[in-house]
Amino acid sequence: MVNTGKKTLGRRRIEIKKIEKRSNLQVTFTKRRTGLFKKANELSLLCGAQIVILVQSPGGKIYSFGHPSVENSINCFLTADVPPPQITDGRSRYDEAVMRLAM
Numbered sequence: 001m002v003n004t005g006k007k008t009l010g011r012r013r014i015e016i017k018k019i020e021k022r023s024n025l026q027v028t029f030t031k032r033r034t035g036l037f038k039k040a041n042e043l044s045l046l047c048g049a050q051i052v053i054l055v056q057s058p059g060g061k062i063y064s065f066g067h068p069s070v071e072n073s074i075n076c077f078l079t080a081d082v083p084p085p086q087i088t089d090g091r092s093r094y095d096e097a098v099m100r101l102a103m
Contacts, residue, residue: 025058033057037065050076054097062097070101 006057019025033055040051044067053065066073078098 022058029057033063040065041067052077056097062100064097064101074098074101 001041019028036055040053043049044051048068051065052070055063056068057063064070081084
């Protein structure tokens with residue numbers, strides 16, 4: 001008998017919860033980071049928005065995306081007359097990432 005059904009499970013909705021297995025966590029992080037950066041790029045091209053994204057991996061490495069560039073967008077944000085938003089969690093990591101980018 002010939003099986004004419006699907007060979008793979010395809011895209012399925014997953015439960016949003018912490019991934020415990022380290023290898024799966026790293027693969028998921030990499031794929032979702034790439035997707036996030038692609039969507040940010042599309043948003044900046046379609047709407048002309050300035051975008052900066054700083055992401056810290058589970059391993060502690062910082063990845064950045066910026067359009068037109070990370071440095072220009074951060075400098076524009078830091079020199080603007082508008083007060084920056086109050087961030088209560090992760091502020092020191094943000095400051096550290098900005099310092100690394102300035103180097």
